[in-house]
Amino acid sequence: MASVFGHSLTLSVFGQSHSPAIGCTLDGLPAGIPLDVEELQRFLARRAPGRSATATTRKEADRPEILSGITDGHTNGAPFSAIIRNTNTRSQDYAELRRIPRPGHADYPARVKYANQHDVAGGGHFSGRLTAPVCIAGGLCLQALERAGVHVVAHIAQLGVDRIADEALDSLRYRPEQRAAIRANALPTISDTAAEQMTQVILAAKSELDSVGGIIECAAYGMPTGVGDPMFDGIENRIAQAAFGIPAVKGVEFGAGFGAAALTGSENNDPYRMEDGRIAPQTNNAGGILGGITTGAPIIWRMAVKPTPSIGRTQMSVDMDAGENSDLKVRGRHDPCIVPRAVPVAEAVCALALVDALLDDGFAHLFADAQASPSTDID
Template identity: 70%
Template sequence: MASVYGNVLHLSIFGQSHSPAIGCSLDGIPAGIPVDMERLQAFLNRRAPGRSGTATARREGDIPEIIAGVTDGYTNGAPIAAIIRNTNTRSRDYDELRRIPRPGHADYPAQVKYRGFQDVAGGGHFSGRLTAPLCIAGGIALQALETKGIRIAAHIANLGPEGIPDTALNNLELDETQLKAILSNPLPCIDAQAAEHMHACILEAKNNLDSVGGVVECAAYGVPAGLGDPMFDGIENRIARIAFGIPAVKGIDFGAGFSAAYLRGSQNNDAYRMVEDRVAPQTNNAGGILGGITTGMPIVWQMAVKPTPSIGMPQHSVDLAAGEDADLVVHGRHDPCIVPRAVPVAEAACALALLDAMLENPVLDLANPNVCKANTVR
């Protein structure tokens, strides 16, 4: 099914942008995992709309209602079910989009596939609004992974047509200073000056009734070696599959990514050395994955996020009812840049992919402090 993800964990997301509620179910998660609702709410707030001038004016509380699967602050072994109620919708802004589709949006292919029965309000189930329940499940997965010493962080790597860069995440080890900076700066960046430049770039696009995109970098620290499978169930495959479910994501790469194509093997290969009794790659161009299997180094990947297609300036489109060319001015409340709000979504997607892989892998043994056993997440 298109809205279901996972091999052992089964995540299902439901709802539309303007439906009474959106939500998720998460089946296969073990009992006994602590769920801190205050931390979960803080995580959801990082993605929520209406929190700054760089985001849509639609303001939603995004308060998760856990209706099953958690008892007294712990998972109880039953499927987790959760909803978020939509409270600030303005569906009339989308009335004409069934007839005149937005360039760059799913309006036209959805019209062809669903023959006009799709919900166009707010983008229906093609909307980035559906990343809110993804973050409920991902926020719980993040807390589960932390009990095994795995930390995940993301930031805006670069943004806008000129590619405003941020400092890269440390790809060899976790740097607490970097993680604190991401949460404290006006935009989720490591460098405060980069955050200021990005903020100005987004506001300029907004003032011009336009939008900008960017790249989100995500890293997972503390992931043991030996996780994942070759061919079609590699860690890259698992992360890419869920990351491409995030609206506006148009590209994924790992480690050196496409840049590796321009290196010699002597430059791209991560040389090994022994550190005490542990194999330690000296660099991490592989992004912590070889042959689909984790190397024990941080997993580092990036996702390219396109500019928001709903912009206020006139655009060329077609009138599907009249069968003729038409111009479109999009009304409503839209993000001039979705990249800042996509940062926690990348963390959620990565956490779900890794937790699913850990639960599926029976080889990892808790007796070894450097690895984790799949079916004993407590």
């Protein structure tokens, strides 16, 4: 189904951008995983709207209401479910979009598919607003992975038409200082200079009633070797499927990615050496995955995020009711650049895919607190 992801761990997302609430159900989590609600809130705040001049002015607290699945601060084996209430909507801004589709949005194909019965307000179920419940589920999975010694880190690797670049994440080892820098900067970059330059690019696009896109790099450090499957259930497949669930993502690559096409085999192959009694790749052009299976090297992947399609400039469109050409100026509150707020979403979908794969391969014991032996007494 379109709004469901996963195998052993199943995520279902529900709601629309302007519905009373949006939410998720996450089924298949083992009992005993501790949840730090304050840490989850800090994670959601990184995605939330209305926090800076580079984002939409729509303000939402994005405070999750956990409905089930948690007892005494731990998962209890029942499906985890949570909602976020929408409190700051302006649906009147979208009234004409049922007949005049926005270029770059799903308005036209959605009208055809759903016979004009779809929700157009705020983009309905196509909206990036639905990444908030994805981040609730992904935030829980990120905490579970940290317990297993797996660290997921993402940043803006490149932004804008001039391709302003950040320092790359280390492709061979986890560097806590890189994560700390990403969290400390005004935009999620390792380099503070890159953050400043990217901020100016976004503000310039905003002043010109336009938008810009970019590339997000994400790494998962500490994954066990041998997780995943060949063919259609490989680690790349799982991450890519989840990543393409993020609105505005138009491309995904792993390791050297498309750059591998310009390398020779001797350049692209990752040689092995023994280090401290274990096999260690010396480079990571494979992005930590071969044959769909983890190699023990960090999983490195990137996703391309298109410019925000809702811009303040007048654009050519059509009046679908009248069957004639029309011009459209999009109203409402929109990000001049989606990329900064999509960084935690990249971490969330990566975590969901990896926890699902680990559960498939029998690694549930990595996540939960050790439990005392159950009593055999019967009341």
